[in-house]
Amino acid sequence: MRIVIRYTSYNHFFTFAVPIPMTLAFDAKRAFFNLTGLGNYSRLVIESLADSFPEMKLLLFVPGKELQTQWQFPFSKKNISVITSGKKSRIYNGWWRRKIISQELPKHGVNIYHGPSNELPAGIGRSGVKSVVTIHDLIFRHHPEYYRAVDRQLYEMKTRQACEQADLIIAISGQTKKDILHFYNVPENKVHVVHQAVQPRYFRNFSSEEKKSVAEKYHLPENFILNVGTIERRKNLLHLLRAFNDVKDQLSADVVVVGRPKPYKKRVDAFLSEKNLSGRVHFLQHISDDDLPVIYSLARMMVYPSRIEGFGLPVAEAVAAGIPVITTDDHVFREAGGPASVYLPPDEVPLLSVALLEVMFEEPRRQKMISEGKKYAEQFMPEAMAGRLMESYRKLSE
Numbered sequence: 001m002r003i004v005i006r007y008t009s010y011n012h013f014f015t016f017a018v019p020i021p022m023t024l025a026f027d028a029k030r031a032f033f034n035l036t037g038l039g040n041y042s043r044l045v046i047e048s049l050a051d052s053f054p055e056m057k058l059l060l061f062v063p064g065k066e067l068q069t070q071w072q073f074p075f076s077k078k079n080i081s082v083i084t085s086g087k088k089s090r091i092y093n094g095w096w097r098r099k100i101i102s103q104e105l106p107k108h109g110v111n112i113y114h115g116p117s118n119e120l121p122a123g124i125g126r127s128g129v130k131s132v133v134t135i136h137d138l139i140f141r142h143h144p145e146y147y148r149a150v151d152r153q154l155y156e157m158k159t160r161q162a163c164e165q166a167d168l169i170i171a172i173s174g175q176t177k178k179d180i181l182h183f184y185n186v187p188e189n190k191v192h193v194v195h196q197a198v199q200p201r202y203f204r205n206f207s208s209e210e211k212k213s214v215a216e217k218y219h220l221p222e223n224f225i226l227n228v229g230t231i232e233r234r235k236n237l238l239h240l241l242r243a244f245n246d247v248k249d250q251l252s253a254d255v256v257v258v259g260r261p262k263p264y265k266k267r268v269d270a271f272l273s274e275k276n277l278s279g280r281v282h283f284l285q286h287i288s289d290d291d292l293p294v295i296y297s298l299a300r301m302m303v304y305p306s307r308i309e310g311f312g313l314p315v316a317e318a319v320a321a322g323i324p325v326i327t328t329d330d331h332v333f334r335e336a337g338g339p340a341s342v343y344l345p346p347d348e349v350p351l352l353s354v355a356l357l358e359v360m361f362e363e364p365r366r367q368k369m370i371s372e373g374k375k376y377a378e379q380f381m382p383e384a385m386a387g388r389l390m391e392s393y394r395k396l397s398e
Helices: 029-033 037-052 090-108 149-165 174-183 208-217 237-250 265-274 292-298 313-321 331-337 349-361 363-380 382-397
Strands: 002-009 012-019 023-027 057-062 080-084 112-115 130-135 168-171 191-193 224-228 254-258 281-284 301-304 325-328 342-344
Touching (some): 037 382, 130 149, 168 382, 224 292, 254 292, 301 349, 331 342, 342 349
Parallel strands (some): 130 168, 224 254, 224 301, 254 281
């Protein structure tokens, strides 16, 4: 069977014919049990493929016996089936996921198996089933100081093995593809770039009532600069706070930080105490998936001074939500933020201070950043990701 995929992306319109594989299987452990990054990616990939290609059968391989998950909607579709290990034993389930799945795939008529979180089961190459792996980043190779030695070793082992075993590698950004080619000896045509998608709710226009409700729920200030991401050294929140401190008297806005704190938060708290900023910097955790896009839409701008990312999803979410973005001057952030965002070195505090004032008060510039950003973000719609993934599967099947 062949269907035609048609979707728009930034300044482009794509049309191509794609044969639908009879059965596509996924490692769905994180789709069911991980509530953040890798889980969000897995769920969105599965859901967008199921919606875009209802003729295709998707099998989700999940370790466990009785699954309890709040993420029911993506997995209740008619063309999705869940296959479990049938055991409660944690040891057995780990073995099942790493070893036994490869033996199970041919029994279910699987054509392509996709590991969406940097790993593949051992022996997949001997199963007769084509394999795809998504590699999100190789930050542990660039900045080993951000990781424990045991974690670095585990990430290196899993990533190297997956890249060697896979018939096709999906890189979520051009930067990740560049890193894969640099660190691992794989042919360039084996690595396809398919940008991570943004959830559809970030593209919504929220009503005044919805915005008021969320603002009151989280006690948000009337005007604020938004930062989203784990509060850790790599995300570089102190850079934003130092720049904000230098111009705080000229800004009628606070800073709102949404993210899970790590030990780095102690350094942040010490700085806020030293500069008497605690009353103007607000920390939020455990924000619902429905409320977070509304918080984006309420923000005056997003500032994301991270030093390194595999993609920089909060940047893409911000441009989709229609707010200006200031982020790091690096290729991967330009991929996520597009030509209208502001890009600065990650340590030049005076430059960021000036940018905060310009983006806050120069309204024509703000409106241009918003309109061009939303147009650029169209390429991050889930249906666009699904189309690009299917095109990669098509090439693999040939």
